[in-house]
Amino acid sequence: xxxxxLGWRMAVxxxxxxxxxxxxxxxxxxxxxxxxxxxxxxxxxxxxxEERDEAxxxxxxxNGNSSLLMAERRSSYRGEDVTVLPVVAPPGSxxxxxxxxxxxxxxxxxxxxxxxxxxxxxxxAEFPQPVAAVVGPEGITGPGELLVYTVVxxxxxxxxxxxxxxxxxxxxxxxxxxxxxxxxxxxxxxxTPSRILILLALLYILLPxxxxxxxxxxxxxxxRDRKLASLRVIGFSARRCQVINAxxxxxxxxxxxxxxxxxxxxxxxxxDQWWIGPVGAYSNDLxxxxxxxxxxxxxxxxxxxxxxxxxxxxxxxxxFRPVRRAPVRPSALRLVPLGLGVAGLVTGLVLGPVDPSIxxxxxxxxLPTAGGAVLTLVGLLTSLPLLLRRFGDRMARTGSLxxxxxxxxLRRDSVAGTRVLAGVLAGLCASGAGMVLSAATSTDGxxxxxxxxxxxKMSISQPLSPAVLGELAAIDGVSGVARSANxxxxxxxxxxxxxxxxxxxxxxxxxxxxxxxxxxxGAGVELPxxxxxxNSRDFLTDVVTPAALDPAEVPQLTSTxxxxxxxxxxxxxxxxxxxxxxxxxxxxxxxxxxAMDTATLGxxxxxxxxxxxxxxxxxxxxxxTDDVLRRRREQSRLRVVGLDPGTLxxxxxxxxxxxxxxxxxxxxxxxxxxxxxxxxxxxKPLTPAxxxxxxxLVATVLLCAxxxxxxxxxxxxxxxxxALRRE
Amino acid sequence: MIKLVGVGxxxxxTKALDGVDLAVAAGDVVAVTGPSGCGxxxxxxxxxxxxxxxxxxxxxxxxDLTSANDQARxxxxxxxxxxxxxxxxxxxxxxxxxxxxxxxDGLRAKNARERARDTLGELGIAELADRFPDQVSGGQAQxxxxxxxxxxxxxxxxxxxxxGSLDQDSGSKVLDLLLRAVSDRGATVVLATHERRLAAAAxxxxxMLDGRVVA
Numbered sequence: 001x002x003x004x005x006l007g008w009r010m011a012v013x014x015x016x017x018x019x020x021x022x023x024x025x026x027x028x029x030x031x032x033x034x035x036x037x038x039x040x041x042x043x044x045x046x047x048x049x050e051e052r053d054e055a056x057x058x059x060x061x062x063n064g065n066s067s068l069l070m071a072e073r074r075s076s077y078r079g080e081d082v083t084v085l086p087v088v089a090p091p092g093s094x095x096x097x098x099x100x101x102x103x104x105x106x107x108x109x110x111x112x113x114x115x116x117x118x119x120x121x122x123x124x125a126e127f128p129q130p131v132a133a134v135v136g137p138e139g140i141t142g143p144g145e146l147l148v149y150t151v152v153x154x155x156x157x158x159x160x161x162x163x164x165x166x167x168x169x170x171x172x173x174x175x176x177x178x179x180x181x182x183x184x185x186x187x188x189x190x191x192t193p194s195r196i197l198i199l200l201a202l203l204y205i206l207l208p209x210x211x212x213x214x215x216x217x218x219x220x221x222x223x224r225d226r227k228l229a230s231l232r233v234i235g236f237s238a239r240r241c242q243v244i245n246a247x248x249x250x251x252x253x254x255x256x257x258x259x260x261x262x263x264x265x266x267x268x269x270x271x272d273q274w275w276i277g278p279v280g281a282y283s284n285d286l287x288x289x290x291x292x293x294x295x296x297x298x299x300x301x302x303x304x305x306x307x308x309x310x311x312x313x314x315x316x317x318x319x320f321r322p323v324r325r326a327p328v329r330p331s332a333l334r335l336v337p338l339g340l341g342v343a344g345l346v347t348g349l350v351l352g353p354v355d356p357s358i359x360x361x362x363x364x365x366x367l368p369t370a371g372g373a374v375l376t377l378v379g380l381l382t383s384l385p386l387l388l389r390r391f392g393d394r395m396a397r398t399g400s401l402x403x404x405x406x407x408x409x410l411r412r413d414s415v416a417g418t419r420v421l422a423g424v425l426a427g428l429c430a431s432g433a434g435m436v437l438s439a440a441t442s443t444d445g446x447x448x449x450x451x452x453x454x455x456x457k458m459s460i461s462q463p464l465s466p467a468v469l470g471e472l473a474a475i476d477g478v479s480g481v482a483r484s485a486n487x488x489x490x491x492x493x494x495x496x497x498x499x500x501x502x503x504x505x506x507x508x509x510x511x512x513x514x515x516x517x518x519x520x521x522g523a524g525v526e527l528p529x530x531x532x533x534x535n536s537r538d539f540l541t542d543v544v545t546p547a548a549l550d551p552a553e554v555p556q557l558t559s560t561x562x563x564x565x566x567x568x569x570x571x572x573x574x575x576x577x578x579x580x581x582x583x584x585x586x587x588x589x590x591x592x593x594x595a596m597d598t599a600t601l602g603x604x605x606x607x608x609x610x611x612x613x614x615x616x617x618x619x620x621x622x623x624x625t626d627d628v629l630r631r632r633r634e635q636s637r638l639r640v641v642g643l644d645p646g647t648l649x650x651x652x653x654x655x656x657x658x659x660x661x662x663x664x665x666x667x668x669x670x671x672x673x674x675x676x677x678x679x680x681x682x683x684k685p686l687t688p689a690x691x692x693x694x695x696x697l698v699a700t701v702l703l704c705a706x707x708x709x710x711x712x713x714x715x716x717x718x719x720x721x722x723a724l725r726r727e
Numbered sequence: 728m729i730k731l732v733g734v735g736x737x738x739x740x741t742k743a744l745d746g747v748d749l750a751v752a753a754g755d756v757v758a759v760t761g762p763s764g765c766g767x768x769x770x771x772x773x774x775x776x777x778x779x780x781x782x783x784x785x786x787x788x789x790x791d792l793t794s795a796n797d798q799a800r801x802x803x804x805x806x807x808x809x810x811x812x813x814x815x816x817x818x819x820x821x822x823x824x825x826x827x828x829x830x831x832d833g834l835r836a837k838n839a840r841e842r843a844r845d846t847l848g849e850l851g852i853a854e855l856a857d858r859f860p861d862q863v864s865g866g867q868a869q870x871x872x873x874x875x876x877x878x879x880x881x882x883x884x885x886x887x888x889x890x891g892s893l894d895q896d897s898g899s900k901v902l903d904l905l906l907r908a909v910s911d912r913g914a915t916v917v918l919a920t921h922e923r924r925l926a927a928a929a930x931x932x933x934x935m936l937d938g939r940v941v942a
Contacts, residue, residue, distance in 0.1 A: 002836070006821075006829075013820030013859075230816040233777060234830050234875070235805020237798060 003240050007247025022252045025304070029256020030263065032300045037264040040292045045281035049141040056096045056139050058165040068093035069162040073476065077123050082114070082146040088153050088162065096149075096168045098139015103132030103151055111140045111147040113279075142279030143272075163572075225315040232316065241316045246305045253304035257297050264288075334386045338379025344372020345677040353681060369681045373674045380670055387666070388659050395658070402647055406654025460559040460577070468580050472561050475576065477569030480562040498560075649713055656708040664701025668694055728753040728883070728915045729774065734783035735938075736769060743769040744780065745938035751931075753882070756906065756916040758929035766938040767919035771885045774917060775808055776800035788882055805832055809876030809914075811905070813888035816872065817860040823847060823871040824856035830879045846874040850904050866897030873905050877912065884909050886918045890925060902928060 011022060058070050067090045075082040089102035103109050108129045110118065115134055118124050127148060140147055228241050236244075268274075268286050288296075348369030388410055395407025464472075469481045482498030563569045672694045676686045729751035736744040743766050751757050759767045772778045773785055776792045779800075785792040790803055804810075809830070817826045824843050831839035847853045850870040852863075860868050869889065876884055889905060890898030902925060909916045918925060926932045934942040 002832070005836070006825075009825065010818070010820040018820055226816055227818050227820075230812070230818065231829070232801070233775065233804070233810045233812075233816075235801055235803075235808070235832075236829075237801045 003243045004247050007244040008251060010244065011248040011251035021248075022255075025249060025252025026256035026259065029253030029300050029304065030260040031256075032253070032303070033257040033260025033296050034264050036296045036300065037261055037288055037292070038286075040296070041264070041268070041286035041288055042281070044287050044289075044292075045142075045285040048285040048287075049279070049281065052097070052138060053141050055169050056098070057168060058096075058163070059167045059169065068165045070165045071162045075126065077117060077120075077146060080144075080146055082148065084148045084150060086150050086152055086162075089151055090153075094165065094167045096139055098135040098137070099133060099149070102149075105151050105153040106130075107132035107151055109133040109135055109149040109151070111135045111145050113144050114146045114148055117146060137282055140279075142281055144275065144280040225312075228312060228315045238316045242309055242312075245308055245312055245316075249304045249308045250301040254297075254301045257300040260300075261288075261293060261296060332386065334382040335379070337375050338383045341372050341374070341376030341379045342673065344368045344375055345673050346372075348372055348677045349680050351681075366681060369677045372677060376670050376674060380666060384659075384663055384666065387662060391658060391662060395654070400650075401643075402650030402654050405647075405651040406658065409651070409655050410658060460561070464559040468577075469559065471576065471580060472573055475569065475572060477563055478561055478573070479564045482560045482562065484558055484560065652713070653709065657705055660701065660705050660708055664697065664704065668697040668701070671697055728755070728788055729917070730784075730786045731773075732784045734773060734780045734785060736773065736778060736780045736782075742938045744773065747783070747938070747940050749933065749940060751915060751917065753915055754913050755931060756909070756929045757918070758926040758932045759917060759919045759935060760921055760926050760932055761935035761941075762921065765935040767921075767935055768887050769938075770935070771810075771887050771917060771919050774883070775810055775885050776804050805830060806879070807881050807883055809879070809881040809884040811869075811872050811876045811884070811886040811889045813891040817868055817875070819860050822857050822859055823852065823863065823868075823874075826860070826871060827874045827878050829875060830881075843874070843878055846878045847871065849908060850874050864897075866893050866901060869893060869897075869901050870904060873901065873908065877908050877914075880912055880914075882914055884914050884916045886916065888920055889918065890922065891920070898922075899924070 010018075012018075067088075069088040071086045073084045073086070075084050087102065089105075093102060095101055099109055106129060108127060108131055110127075110131055110133075112134055115131060118127060118131065127150070129150065132151075135147060135149070137143075228245070231241055231244070232238070268283050271283060273280050273282050274286065345368075348366075351365055351368065392407045392410030395403050396411055397407075398404070399407075464483075469483070472478060473481045484498050561573055563573065672690065676690075679686050729749065731747050731749040734744055734747040734749075735742065745766075747766075747770065759770060761767055769778065773780055773792075774787060776787075776795070777800075780793065783793070787803075788807055790807070792800055792803070795803065817823070818829070821829075824840060824847065827843035827846055828836075828839040831842060834842065844853060844856055847856050847870075850873060852867050852870050852874075855863050855867055855871075860871070863871070873886075873889070876886070884905075886905065890901050893901060906916075906928060916929075918929060920926060932942075933940055
C-alpha cells in the first residue's frame with residue numbers, strides 16, 4: 001500500500017518534467033483508447049451490418065405458399081456496387097426489413113444513398129421509374145449502400161432467374177423447407193477480410209503505442225534512472241520499484257484511457273454516419289458494450305505497465321550502472337534479429353511465389369517471408385541504437401570539430417531518442433510495405449474487388465461434361481468453372497484454366513503432360529498435368545508418372561463452380577444441375593475463397609500509416625524537446641569554453657542528422673527488401689518496391705533532415721548573463 | 728562490524744577491487760581516500776551489498792553479503808544501511824520530508840513522517856520539510872540526504888563524497904552534522920573522499936590505489 005501511495009505521489013508530483021510525463025502518458029492512453037474503441041466499434045458495426053444483411057436475405061422455397069418472386073442482379077455506379085432486386089410482389093407478399101409495404105408496380109424503392117445518387121442523370125437513365133419509397137436503416141447494411149427494389153409485373157427478363165420467396169431472414173416460416181446450400185458454419189467463416197484487417201489494425205496500433213509509452217516512461221531517462229537507483233540503494237527491492245513505476249504509469253495512461261473513451265463517445269455522436277468500409281456505418285451501429293469498455297479502460301494501462309516495466313527493467317535490475325553514470329553499451333546481439341530477418345527475406349525470395357490458396361503448405365512456404373519481415377522490423381528497432389553508438393565512436397575520433405563533438409555526443413546519448421526514431425521508422429517501414437501490397441493487389445484481376453471479398457466454390461463430386469460446365473459458366477454470377485482432382489488430399493491435378501478459376505496467384509501456370517483420369521463411364525477424361533505453377537511444382541513430383549499410381553490412389557475427378565454472385569446464384573446452379581445432371585451431388589459444404597479486399601486494405605493501411613506517423617511525431621517532438629532543453633545547458637558550457645555558435649550549430653546538426661540519415665537509409669533498405677520479398681511471394685513484379693517505396697522513403701528522410709535544421713539551431717542558445725549564472 | 732577478506736571485483740579487464748582486506752570496528756569512522764578511479768566508490772557499493780564481489784568474503788554486522796541473494800541483500804540494506812551520495816540523489820517528485828521517510832518501511836505513515844520531521848530538525852532544515860529537492864540549495868539537499876541515511880538509525884552509514892558538490896562552508900557544516908549525528912547513534916561510518924579535511928575528521932584513514940588498500 002505504501003508503494004502504491006508513493007507511486008501516486010510521484011505520478012502527480014509538481015514540476016514541469018513530471019507534468020510533461022503525466023501529460024505524455026495520458027496522451028498515449030487517450031490515443032490508444034480512442035483507436036481501440038474505434039476499432040472495436042467498427043467491428044461491432046460490421047457485425048450489425050451483417051445481421052441486417054441476413055435479416056433481409058430472401059428465403060427461397062419451392063413449397064412455400066408465396067407468390068412473391070425475386071431476382072438479383074448487379075450493377076455499378078462510379079465504381080460502387082449497385083444491388084438491383086427485381087420483384088414481382090402481389091398484395092400480401094412478405095416485405096423485407098426497411099419497407100412498410102411493397103410500392104406499386106412500375107415504381108422503385110431505394111436506399112437513401114441511392115436516392116441521392118439518382119439526382120445524377122446518368123444513373124437516372126438506368127432507373128427512370130418513380131421512387132415510391134426509401135428503404136429504412138434496418139433494411140440496408142450501411143448508409144452508403146446503393147440498393148434498388150424494382151417492383152415489376154410482369155417480369156420483363158428471363159423468368160428462370162426469379163425465385164419464389166417465402167420470407168426474409170434466416171428462419172423460414174413453419175412447414176417450409178428451404179433449398180439453401182450450406183455446410184455448417186465454423187470459426188473460419190468469421191474471419192472475413194474486414195474482420196482480419198481490424199484485428200491486424202488492433203495489433204498494429206500496439207507498436208507505435210509502445211513507442212509513445214516507452215518515451216513517456218523514459219522521459220528524462222538519466223534523472224529517472226538515478227531516482228530508481230537511489231530507491232534501490234536505500235533498500236527498495238526491484239519489485240517495489242516496478243510497483244511504484246506501474247502506479248505512475250497506470251495513473252497517467254488510465255486518465256488518458258478514460259478521456260479517450262469519453263472522447264470516442266462525444267466524437268461518435270457528432271455525425272449520424274461514418275465512412276467505415278465501402279458502405280459506411282451509422283453512428284448508432286458504432287456501439288461499445290460494457291465488456292469492451294472495461295477491456296479498453298483496463299487493457300490500455302496494463303499494456304502501458306508492461307511496456308514501461310520492460311523500459312525501466314535494466315535500471316531497476318542494475319542500479320549500480322546509473323549511480324556511476326556509466327553509459328549504456330548496446331550489445332552486438334542487437335544485430336541478431338536483423339540478420340535473421342534478412343535471412344528470412346532472402347529465403348523467401350529464393351523460394352519464389354506462393355499461392356495462399358493452396359492450403360496448409362502455403363503457410364509454411366510463406367513463413368520465411370512473413371517471419372523475415374517481422375524480424376527485420378524488430379531488428380530495425382534493436383540495431384539502430386547500436387549502429388548509432390558505433391558511428392558516434394568513429395566520428396568522435398575523426399573529422400572536423402563539429403563532427404567530433406557530434407559523434408561524442410551520440411556516443412553517450414540517451415537511448416530514448418533513438419528508440420523513438422527507430423519506432424517511427426519501423427512503423428514507416430510497415431506502412432510502406434503495406435502500401436506496396438495494397439497497390440500490387442489492387443491491380444490483381446484475380447482478387448475480388450467487392451466489399452464482401454468472398455467467392456463461393458461449389459464442389460460437385462462427379463465429373464461434368466463440357467456441355468454442362470458450359471451451361472453453368474453462362475449463368476449470371478458464375479465467375480468460372482474448373483475440373484480438378486486431388487491425390488492424397490495434397491496434390492492437385494488440373495489444367496491452368498481451372499487453376500486460374502480456383503485460385504488467385506496462378507497467372508504463370510504452364511500446362512504440361514496430359515493425364516488421363518478414369519471417367520464415370522469408363523471412357524476416361526483427359527486433363528493436362530500442370531508441371532509448373534508458381535508454387536505447386538514441388539507437390540506434383542509424385543504423380544509425374546501416372547502409371548506408378550496404385551489403383552486405390554487414382555484420384556476422383558471433381559467439378560467446381562466458382563461463384564461470385566452469392567448464395568442466390570448457388571441456389572440457381574443447384575436448380576440447373578438438378579435438371580441437367582440429376583446424378584451430380586452438389587450438396588457438399590460451400591467453401592468460401594477469401595482474398596484481401598483491396599477496397600478496404602488501402603484506407604486501413606493509410607490510416608495505420610497516419611496513426612503511426614502521428615504517434616511517432618508526438619513522441620519524437622517531446623523527446624527532442626526534452627533533449628534540446630538538456631542540450632542547451634551543455635551548449636552554453638561550450639560557449640563559455642570559447643566555441644563559436646557556428647561550430648555549435650554544426651555539432652547540433654551532426655547530432656540530429658546522423659540518426660535521421662542513418663535510420664532513413666536503413667529504413668529505405670529494409671522497407672524495400674520487405675516489399676520486394678512480399679511482392680515476390682505474391683508472384684508480382686518487383687518494380688513497385690524500387691519505384692514507389694524507395695523514393696518515397698528517401699523523400700521522407702530528406703524532409704525530416706530539413707525539418708531538423710531549426711530544431712538543431714534552437715539548441716544553441718545566446719550566451720546571456722542568466723545562462724552564465726546558471727552554469 | 729565490517730570484515731573483508733581478499734575481496735576482488737572485475738569490470739571487464741579492469742580490476743576495480745583487487746585483494747582488499749579490511750576490518751572496521753563498530754562505531755568507527757573510516758575515511759577511504761585515493762585518486763579518482765582507485766575503487767573507493769566500488770568498495771562502498773560492495774559494503775552496501777549493491778555489488779557482489781567476484782572473489783573473497785564480505786561480512787557486515789555478522790551478515791555474510793557474499794552468499795546472500797539480491798533480495799536478502801536489499802532487505803539487509805533497508806534495515807541496516809544508510810547511504811549518502813555526492814549529489815544527494817533525492818527523489819525529485821517527493822518533498823524532503825517524504826524523501827527522508829522512504830527508509831521507514833515498517834512504520835505507519837504518520838509515525839514515519841513524524842520521525843522524518845524530527846531527523847530533518849536534527850539537521851536544521853525542519854522548515855524545509857515540505858519543499859521539493861529542486862526548491863532548496865545543494866547544501867540543504869545534502870542535509871536531507873544525510874537525514875534520509877540516518878532516519879532509521881542504521882548501524883552502518885556509507886557516504887560517497889558527501890561534500891564533494893558543496894562549497895567549503897556548506898561542506899564543513901554538512902560534515903559536522905553527519906559526524907555528530909552518527910556519533911549520537913553510535914553508527915559505523917565509511918566515507919569515500921579525496922578531501923583531506925574530511926579524511927582528517929575520521930578516526931582512521933584507508934588509502935587505496937588501483938583497487939588495492941595500500942595504507
